[in-house]
Amino acid sequence: SILDSLVKLILIAAIIAATIFLGIKTHEIYRNKMLEKSLKTAHSIEEVAELINSMLSESSPDSISIMVEGVSESELEDINRYISTTSGSIESFEITKNNKKRNKVKFIIRKNETTYVYDCLKNGTPIPGNNEMAIILYNKIKEITGTVIKRGMTDYQKELALHDYLVSNCTYGFGSPDDENEFRAYGALIDCEAVCSGYTEAMTLLLTDAGIKSEIVIGDAGNEHHAWNMVYLNDKWYHLDATWDDPKGMNIISHAYFNISDDEISKDHSWIKDHTRTAADDDMEYFNHSGLVARTPEELTIIATNCYRNTTSDFFEVAISDIESDLSECINDFMNAIGKYTISYSIIERTNFKILIFYK
Known part of the structure; x- marks a missing residue:
């Protein structure tokens, strides 16, 4: 009958629809499994950060997905403490339970002023016209490099000039959670107050504009989380x-921390060396390069006297190495040479030498 035929057609259509639906779902499941297999796996929060940093350095994605094994959710919540924020930071993340050991984690990328300026300086990508803070930061970078970098300077001299500008014009902040600028290059260069990440971002932007390659190192120093730069010279x-x-x-x-080696900075800084560049030499270290290392009491008197007489600032630095004489006696010889009865100084202990900071 017509009714029976209609019922059969409906059943056939339902079967076909179900088959198509199951086929689509099966294909989606298979595709997702293949995608998950293609995702890289991280086994520690440091490896998670390394993968994110690597992907952000290659492109500017809105999100990044990786497989994570053996990393807790609370560790993932601190991921921004481990990544180089010049390429972006993590706004949020979503964990997809895969099994007891491995989870798929999708990280949502947030761009900040530093990100836009860095991308512009490095790749020529225009800064969004509505991001006023990024434009202000970019103009400040150009103003600084245009002022402190002179024609004919070597990369070492450029780095030194930019370093001295930053240290001279920025004050270490308190790291208030309510003031994100303190953690960014904007805080270091515009507000003139920042914590280590702000100093490091600022140094990265300045070096990039000067054509000097650098990278950010994430580790620990002084019993707290810390960030600093590595610079590529010669x-x-x-x-x-x-x-x-x-x-x-x-x-x-x-x-004291200008162009030093792995061995030297390891005295009070720690980081995962397998995940960073190797700094094996100290030939570009400030005191060696500037001829400010005294190896005898006589050399200390000569170098310190020259610095005292020729330095316009209220302080100067001298490094001493392999001097076995009593330091106070060496300082007395220097004071006699400049005709003073007393002089204030402080000491920074390094691995290969001591740094004396004299105050006029």
């Missing part, structure tokens, strides 16, 4: 920590 990498060259409350420009 086919070699060196550590540069502008934050620690700006001692709190001292109003000086130090160079």
